[in-house]
Amino acid sequence: MAIQKLFVGPNPCCSSAKNAFHDCFIRGCDGSVLLSSTKKNQAEKDAIPNxxxxGFNVIDAVKSALEKKCPGVVSCSDILALVARDAVLMIGGPHWDVPTGRRDGRVSIANEALFNLPSPFANITVLKQQFSATGLSVKDLAVLSGGHTIGIGHCTLISNRLYNFTGKGDTDPSLDPRYAAQLKKKCKPGNSNTVVEMDPGSFKSFDEDYYTIVAKRRGLFQSDSALLDDAETRDYVRFQSRTQGSTFAQDFGESMVKMGYIGVLTGKQGEIRKRCAVVN
Ligand code: HEM
Known part of the structure; x- marks a missing residue:
């Protein structure tokens, strides 16, 4: 199937790797983020960070095409991982082989996503703990954060950095003051719908600019800036920035594969959903 044709709408490229990240960090890579809420249960999809x-329409379209050809074989969690890879590839990122064979979970709980997904306000200690809890390393944290080479962020999530960092109407000192001034022009106080590019100028192409931006103290979120607060993540940021991302593409594929193993269901666990938004 020509995946390209399925990516339509504003910034069609950008959410797929994030979808995989948000799926894998909650209950493992089991497609739980794709399930819709029911009358009795609010699902992960409806938690604020989700x-x-x-791009769920892309997953659904792939699933329905596959169900017509070979019903009950390819899980929604595998499709999520494959679409994330293809979306990155389409915008200039690396190719990696996606191990398949995951089965789909039957449980999805909004509160788990609300409390367990890494927050854009997180510091490096918390980020390291959250990655380590899923079996990912400090290097994986530095590498996968590079996913922010694409896409956008909402002004609300940086408003504290710009306008009231310590409750005294101040700006986050870890943000380059000139960049903070530019961001203030776009993100006015109380402005909730406006978005800014995370990698200004090339937010639709998968490149190593993210690391140059972070190294210059222009990372959008506190969680991006936090990479400069640990020796290992800081070294990684500076190395990629200095060497035009010499190993980033390779590293990103490897870390995505590693992330794709988090808590997978195999054998008789879970099921192969017929439709990705509902359990069988
Ligand atoms: C390290 C912890 C991470 C935190 C705290 C974080 C946080 C965020 C936040 C707050 C946004 C913006 C949401 C919005 O305002 O709409 C965002 C966007 C995004 N994130 Fe992350 N993220 C993290 C890691 C990752 C990883 C590992 C990936 C993929 C490998 C990723 C991929 C993306 C993408 C592609 C977008 C842009 C989505 C779009 O344009 O709609 N992030 N992230």
Whole structure:
């Protein structure tokens, strides 16, 4: 199937790797983020950090095409991982082989996503703990954060950095003051719908600019800037920035494969969903 044809709408490229990340960090890579809420249960998809996820239509289209040809074989969690890879590839990122064979979970709980997904306000200690809890390394944290070479972020999530960092109307000192001034022009106080590019100028192409931006103290979120607060992540950021991302593409593929193993269901666990938004 020509995946390209499925990516339509504003910034169609950008959410797929994020979808995989948000799936894998909650209950493992089991497609739980794709399930819709029911009358009795609010699903992960409706938790605040997941409300900006996009591209579920792509997953659904791939699933329905596959069900017509070979019903009950390819899980929604595998499709999620494959689409994330293809979306990155389409915008100039690396190719990696996606191990398949995951089965789909039957449980999805909004509160788990609300409390367990890494927050854009997180410091390096918390980020390291959250990655380590899933079996990912400090290097994986530095590498996968490079996913922010694409896409956008909402002004609300940086408003504290710009306008009230310590409750005294101040700006986050870890942000380059000139960049903070530029961001203030776009993100006015109380402005909730406006978005800014995370990698200004090339937010639709998968490149190593993210690391140059972070190294210059222009990372959008506190969680991006936090990479400069640990020796290992800081070295990684500076190395990629200095060497035009000499190993980033390779590293990103490897870390995505590693992330794709988090908590997978195999054998008789879970199921192969017929439709990705509902359990069988
Ligand atoms: C390290 C912890 C991470 C934190 C705290 C974080 C946080 C965020 C936040 C707050 C946004 C913006 C949401 C919005 O305003 O709409 C975002 C966007 C994004 N994130 Fe992350 N993220 C993290 C790691 C990752 C990883 C590992 C990936 C993929 C490998 C990723 C891929 C993306 C992408 C592609 C977008 C842009 C989505 C779009 O344009 O709709 N992030 N992230």
């Amino acid at each position: 409300q900006t996820l996009r």
